[in-house]
Amino acid sequence: MLDIEDLHVKIGEREVLHDINLHIKEGETHVLMGPNGSGKTTLLRALMGFAGLDVTSGSIVFKGRDVTRMPIHERAKLGMGLLFQRPPTIAGLKLGKLLAVTSGDRVGMVSEYTRYLHMDNFMDRAINLGFSGGEIKRSEVLQLMVQQPDFVMLDEPESGVDLENISLIGNAIARLLEKDVHIVNRKKSGLVITHTGYILDYLDADFGHVMCDGVFRCHGNPREILRVIKTSGYKECLACQKI
Amino acid sequence: MPEDIEQMADLSTTDRDRLTQTGLEVDMKNRSGSFFQVDQEIKQVAALEKGIEVLSIHEALAKYDWLNEYSWKLVKKDKDQYTRYVADQPDPRGFVIIARKGSKTVFPLQTCLFLAKTPVQHVHNIIIAEEGAELHLISGCASASYTKTGSHIGVSEFYVGKDARITSTMIHNWGDEISVFPRSAARIEENGIFLSNYVCMQPVRKIQMSPFAELAGKNSIARFSSIVVCTPGSYMDLGSIVRLSAEGATAELLTRAITTGGTIISRGMIEGATRHTKGHIECRGLILKDGTIHAIPEIKGDVVDTELSHEAAVGKIARDEIEYLMSRGLDEDVATATIIRGFLDVKIAGLPESLQNQIDAAIDSAEKSGF
Numbered sequence: 276m277l278d279i280e281d282l283h284v285k286i287g288e289r290e291v292l293h294d295i296n297l298h299i300k301e302g303e304t305h306v307l308m309g310p311n312g313s314g315k316t317t318l319l320r321a322l323m324g325f326a327g328l329d330v331t332s333g334s335i336v337f338k339g340r341d342v343t344r345m346p347i348h349e350r351a352k353l354g355m356g357l358l359f360q361r362p363p364t365i366a367g368l369k370l371g372k373l374l375a376v377t378s379g380d381r382v383g384m385v386s387e388y389t390r391y392l393h394m395d396n397f398m399d400r401a402i403n404l405g406f407s408g409g410e411i412k413r414s415e416v417l418q419l420m421v422q423q424p425d426f427v428m429l430d431e432p433e434s435g436v437d438l439e440n441i442s443l444i445g446n447a448i449a450r451l452l453e454k455d456v457h458i459v460n461r462k463k464s465g466l467v468i469t470h471t472g473y474i475l476d477y478l479d480a481d482f483g484h485v486m487c488d489g490v491f492r493c494h495g496n497p498r499e500i501l502r503v504i505k506t507s508g509y510k511e512c513l514a515c516q517k518i
Numbered sequence: 519m520p521e522d523i524e525q526m527a528d529l530s531t532t533d534r535d536r537l538t539q540t541g542l543e544v545d546m547k548n549r550s551g552s553f554f555q556v557d558q559e560i561k562q563v564a565a566l567e568k569g570i571e572v573l574s575i576h577e578a579l580a581k582y583d584w585l586n587e588y589s590w591k592l593v594k595k596d597k598d599q600y601t602r603y604v605a606d607q608p609d610p611r612g613f614v615i616i617a618r619k620g621s622k623t624v625f626p627l628q629t630c631l632f633l634a635k636t637p638v639q640h641v642h643n644i645i646i647a648e649e650g651a652e653l654h655l656i657s658g659c660a661s662a663s664y665t666k667t668g669s670h671i672g673v674s675e676f677y678v679g680k681d682a683r684i685t686s687t688m689i690h691n692w693g694d695e696i697s698v699f700p701r702s703a704a705r706i707e708e709n710g711i712f713l714s715n716y717v718c719m720q721p722v723r724k725i726q727m728s729p730f731a732e733l734a735g736k737n738s739i740a741r742f743s744s745i746v747v748c749t750p751g752s753y754m755d756l757g758s759i760v761r762l763s764a765e766g767a768t769a770e771l772l773t774r775a776i777t778t779g780g781t782i783i784s785r786g787m788i789e790g791a792t793r794h795t796k797g798h799i800e801c802r803g804l805i806l807k808d809g810t811i812h813a814i815p816e817i818k819g820d821v822v823d824t825e826l827s828h829e830a831a832v833g834k835i836a837r838d839e840i841e842y843l844m845s846r847g848l849d850e851d852v853a854t855a856t857i858i859r860g861f862l863d864v865k866i867a868g869l870p871e872s873l874q875n876q877i878d879a880a881i882d883s884a885e886k887s888g889f
Contacts, residue, residue, distance in 0.1 A: 348849045363839045
């Protein structure tokens with residue numbers, strides 16, 4: 276599904292991601308952990324193709340196509356989707372209007388997804404304007420459900436969300452990633468940034484990666500990595516010489 | 519040359535379309551009354567609902583002596599060269615609309631001022647909503663497709679009685695060599711509400727106006743909303759001034775301005791002259807192509823306990839907003855257009871749905887032509 280080879284990314288003059296290699300197969304969910312400022316969000320933004328990031332070398336291949344220089348919307352059309360940690364507020368643009376524009380032939384599903392995420396009363400609200408943390412994340416998940424990407428990138432889906440909403444959002448993301456489908460038939464893949472690991476209660480992630488200072492420090496079982504980080508912090512990862 | 523126009527239906531298809539864009543119903547469907555003036559000739563004066571009276575100003579002044587107490591009282595004859603020009607006319611044109619005490623129109627009343635051949639069209643209008651009355655006006659002002667140059671000077675005086683409400687929605691569709699100078703003022707009595715909406719999405723050479731509202735009665739409300747797109751060569755000097763002269767009075771001035779190369783001066787002034795009053799000015803401007811948006815919000819408080827604020831922002835569409843929508847699969851042009859449409863999407867509280875729809879339609883039409 277996704278093959279990242281030797282990826283180097285600069286912001287301005289400074290290289291922030293160094294020699295990133297990552298391979299995500301169809302149906303797999305990977306977890307990305309790491310301290311604040313380690314480059315996790317930058318990686319997702321580079322995968323999506325945002326401005327302000329300069330891929331200086333390496334490649335991103337998605338579904339067999341080199342998307343390294345592809346515009347954002349073409350990556351989205353090809354099946355990449357991103358749940359923003361802090362999406363922008365767009366004054367005046369109603370959530371319902373955006374869903375109408377993006378839903379295409381899934382227009383019939385919009386009302387079901389909207390009800391499922393308890394967002395019925397938000398259709399006439401400007402996107403993210405005055406939304407609480409949980410409402411922002413529900414709006415993000417709703418937009419992704421309407422978009423139905425094959426590869427879902429989730430940037431801290433549980434941050435700022437209360438326990439009740441975590442369950443709702445966790446289950447919705449599980450649906451997005453086809454966790455209800457047998458692993459043999461599962462087509463959707465995911466890459467999830469999490470600090471707390473709460474979201475893993477809903478996702479059954481397959482692989483975990485730790486990023487520090489723009490490089491991968493560890494690959495392994497996500498639960499095991501999380502346990503180590505919870506007990507010893509990231510210093511264990513920094514000291515680890517396994518990679 | 520065009521045929522003589524006796525009614526809206528006589529206009530060419532092109533010009534009927536131009537009027538439709540200003541929110542007018544050529545066949546008068548869902549309208550409570552109508553006034554139609556072409557150049558200096560009044561073609562139609564009709565009131566279709568009980569309690570509503572529509573007269574030409576000439577006829578009205580002859581019929582009602584008391585109207586002299588309303589004529590040229592809010593707008594002074596010697597305010598400027600344009601008011602003097604209108605005041606000096608021996609045979610005034612324009613309309614008087616009276617919504618009698620307690621009357622409530624279900625449908626809006628439409629007034630159409632159409633500039634066809636004459637170099638200067640001038641009107642003097644008086645609009646009165648008596649106690650408890652509710653009146654919704656839609657004024658479509660347009661020039662004929664073949665009219666290349668000309669000026670429109672309109673003096674309007676609005677009287678909103680106790681517990682009364684007037685909404686005035688003006689959608690302009692002029693030509694790129696037409697100059698427009700509306701001169702309006704309103705007086706709002708106790709619990710009265712005055713909503714004034716201005717939409718201009720089409721080229722105009724110059725428009726200059728600064729309507730004034732005096733909130734004279736307790737708990738009276740005035741809201742001015744302007745939604746404009748200024749194309750290259752257009753010059754729009756738009757403002758509104760509100761004086762909060764009675765306790766509980768509140769005013770809001772809202773502007774959404776886009777320039778694609780023209781110049782917009784967006785003025786706003788609220789004066790808190792009495793205690794327990796509130797006012798807010800909000801001006802947002804988008805510069806899509808090099809042009810000027812000059813926002814000049816002013817607030818002046820004369821007493822303690824008046825609460826006034828303003829916010830103004832002028833700039834381009836934020837890159838992160840465009841990329842956000844692109845990440846949902848919209849290409850850059852569609853993402854940009856979607857954000858612009860949202861920017862202009864102002865829902866005006868208290869405006870009948872049919873008039874909100876007219877405003878939305880005017881914006882949609884401009885959107886389709888790519889602004």
